[in-house]
Amino acid sequence: MRTWSRVRGVLRDPGGLFGALVIALILIAAIAGPALAPYDPSAQSLETRHLPPFWMDGGSTAHLLGTDQLGRDLASRVIQGARVSTIVGVAAVLMQVLVGVTLGLLAGYWRGALDAVIMRLADVWLAVPFLVLAMALAVVLGPGLWSTVLVLGAVGWVTFARIVRAQTLSIRERDFVLASRVAGARPIRTMRAEILPNVAASVIVVATLQVSQMIIAEAALSFLGLGIQPPDVGWGSMIAEGRDSLSSAWWVAAVPGAALVIATLGINLFGDALRDELDPRIR
Amino acid sequence: MPRILEVTGLKKHFPHRSRNTLPWRPRTMVKSVDGVDLDLEVGETLAIVGESGSGKTTLARTVLKLYEPTAGRIVLDGADITEHSLRRMTPIRRNMQMVFQDPVGSLNPRAEVAAIVEEPLRVQGMRPAERRRRVAEMLELVGLNPGYGSRYPHEFSGGQRQRIAIARALSVDPKLVVLDEPVSALDVSIQAQIINLLVELRRELSMSYLFISHDLGVVRQIADRIAVMYLGRIVEEGARDDVLLAPKHPYTQALLSAVPIDNPALRGVRRRRVLAGDTPNPANPPTGCPFRTRCWLATDTCATTAPELLSVSPTQRVSCHVATEPPQTR
Numbered sequence A: 001m002r003t004w005s006r007v008r009g010v011l012r013d014p015g016g017l018f019g020a021l022v023i024a025l026i027l028i029a030a031i032a033g034p035a036l037a038p039y040d041p042s043a044q045s046l047e048t049r050h051l052p053p054f055w056m057d058g059g060s061t062a063h064l065l066g067t068d069q070l071g072r073d074l075a076s077r078v079i080q081g082a083r084v085s086t087i088v089g090v091a092a093v094l095m096q097v098l099v100g101v102t103l104g105l106l107a108g109y110w111r112g113a114l115d116a117v118i119m120r121l122a123d124v125w126l127a128v129p130f131l132v133l134a135m136a137l138a139v140v141l142g143p144g145l146w147s148t149v150l151v152l153g154a155v156g157w158v159t160f161a162r163i164v165r166a167q168t169l170s171i172r173e174r175d176f177v178l179a180s181r182v183a184g185a186r187p188i189r190t191m192r193a194e195i196l197p198n199v200a201a202s203v204i205v206v207a208t209l210q211v212s213q214m215i216i217a218e219a220a221l222s223f224l225g226l227g228i229q230p231p232d233v234g235w236g237s238m239i240a241e242g243r244d245s246l247s248s249a250w251w252v253a254a255v256p257g258a259a260l261v262i263a264t265l266g267i268n269l270f271g272d273a274l275r276d277e278l279d280p281r282i283r
Numbered sequence B: 001m002p003r004i005l006e007v008t009g010l011k012k013h014f015p016h017r018s019r020n021t022l023p024w025r026p027r028t029m030v031k032s033v034d035g036v037d038l039d040l041e042v043g044e045t046l047a048i049v050g051e052s053g054s055g056k057t058t059l060a061r062t063v064l065k066l067y068e069p070t071a072g073r074i075v076l077d078g079a080d081i082t083e084h085s086l087r088r089m090t091p092i093r094r095n096m097q098m099v100f101q102d103p104v105g106s107l108n109p110r111a112e113v114a115a116i117v118e119e120p121l122r123v124q125g126m127r128p129a130e131r132r133r134r135v136a137e138m139l140e141l142v143g144l145n146p147g148y149g150s151r152y153p154h155e156f157s158g159g160q161r162q163r164i165a166i167a168r169a170l171s172v173d174p175k176l177v178v179l180d181e182p183v184s185a186l187d188v189s190i191q192a193q194i195i196n197l198l199v200e201l202r203r204e205l206s207m208s209y210l211f212i213s214h215d216l217g218v219v220r221q222i223a224d225r226i227a228v229m230y231l232g233r234i235v236e237e238g239a240r241d242d243v244l245l246a247p248k249h250p251y252t253q254a255l256l257s258a259v260p261i262d263n264p265a266l267r268g269v270r271r272r273r274v275l276a277g278d279t280p281n282p283a284n285p286p287t288g289c290p291f292r293t294r295c296w297l298a299t300d301t302c303a304t305t306a307p308e309l310l311s312v313s314p315t316q317r318v319s320c321h322v323a324t325e326p327p328q329t330r
Helices: A002-012 A014-036 A074-110 A112-127 A130-141 A145-155 A157-171 A175-182 A187-223 A235-245 A251-278 B056-063 B086-092 B113-123 B128-141 B146-150 B158-170 B188-205 B216-222 B240-245 B250-257 B300-304
Strands: B003-016 B028-041 B045-049 B071-076 B096-099 B176-180 B208-213 B225-230 B233-239 B310-313 B316-318
Touching: A002 A014, A002 A251, A014 A074, A014 A251, A074 A112, A074 A145, A074 A157, A074 A187, A074 A235, A074 A251, A112 A157, A130 A145, A130 A187, A145 A157, A145 A187, A157 A187, A175 A187, A175 B096, A175 B113, A175 B158, A187 A235, A187 A251, A235 A251, B003 B056, B003 B208, B028 B056, B028 B208, B028 B233, B045 B056, B045 B216, B056 B176, B056 B208, B096 B158, B113 B128, B113 B146, B113 B158, B128 B146, B128 B158, B158 B188, B188 B208, B188 B216, B208 B216, B216 B240, B225 B240, B225 B250, B233 B240, B233 B250
Parallel strands: B045 B208, B045 B225, B096 B176, B176 B208
Antiparallel strands: B003 B028, B003 B071, B225 B233, B233 B316, B310 B316
8 A cells, every 4th residue: 555655656757757667668678588589599500790779860760760780689688788787787786785785784784893994894895886897897707797796786885885874873762672681682683673764764765866877887897898799789889880880870779779778777766766755864 | 579570780781883983993882771670560560760871761661571681680479580581481471571662663553453462372372262362351451442453553543653653562461561751742631641551450460560651740640659760760759748748869750840730829839940961871870879960969979989879768769878878978
């Protein structure tokens, strides 16, 4: 009941509605991609190389968004790329949530030395530029889908740890946490049953916004050749492939670029609407 | 009567570092509770009264071992629990429960009422089916609809929330319940309801209450005995009527003279005793008697020697040089 009214609240916001539609499109493309795509995304056809999108001179409705330098259908490839973006975005953020929330809860609840160690580690993590750290890790782990997930997951936990720690510090002083000790609960149970539900709203909101960050980061890594490798198709690697023909066939890079922009914009707008609904305090 | 709780020489000091103190200087200690003796018989209600900062709440929380005592012993139902680890305290919690002052803060806003009430039962290892039955039973016992279990705390009024908190505390059938100002956050009309409920439940379930309050009117209705705290110590302790009608300690007298009189005919008869100054800083209490800085009877002895809690009658003890001295030597 409460959940349903919240869903309605998010959808009443224009940004939230747009975001929800974009997310739905991405998810449909990720799940049912092969069935939706008009062509095999890796089928090459040298006769139809660099076809422009259908609204331009020389374009055809057979290839709505045109083709790339190997004659592969861009629309099909963008749809295929949604799968990588979804997997990387969701899996990396889940990993960050798992690590960040756990460390944040422990630091905020126990304070003292443990808190100092965890937060100094977080400070060190933040002192190194995000992408540099990701690149370093990617070089060590080698490129590929799952090592990209691992890289991005390992890099972004600090955001969650800090938010959860800050909220835990204030929540642990409330009487219901003490009441849980009066009941005889051990610290782990108190953290899980009393504190975690009270930080969940912020975590969900931040996680949503973080998904779009991770999609962009994946694209950046792939653009640099450190992320997704063929035959996997990612929007970042598609942009990289289109870079060489930017002057003659700009759409090869622009089509996946537009997909990236629309996806992150939609997720961010959805996250903002979700924040207004769940947790208006953390603007 | 057997005793449910015996506290001897209990101290709780908190380290306190003022802003200008360098780290290697010795830290001062705030002596929130500084040598308290208490005992509580089965079925009895002992009220602890005192103003803000007197250490009432710290005393309550230390007795429950929510704070580690600095010194002293706590014996619950014949067992010394002073040194018990967190793990060993868990089964003990079945016998000692607590109701907090603010029912908004003491109920998890993200938990359903049923989950709140069953929390102690769950921790104590009761099976789910049994728990459900017990939760409904408890809600009914405190005068709430048993069907309210799936609602959230914010859907209830202050009085109802305090009933939920009471249901949670009593769910494990405790022998001792510490009530930390359980009605001071409630409207006056609701206060009476909750007090009546507490009195009734104590009789029905044969529990003992340690009742923390600053409201002497409320204490009059519920307490068998009263202990008056000042600056971390008990200055007077005795049967309710002794303390309320024949207070021996100057502080108790001053405290009682501040209670409004509801009968206009009696107004002006009683002498109002207004204390000068504030409570001294518990990090730096006065020498000798802690109350001497505000006492109108203070003598030289009070500045040098701390008075002990001595019996003035079989049912009343007081910690004051002036009150316990034989009159002729004064």
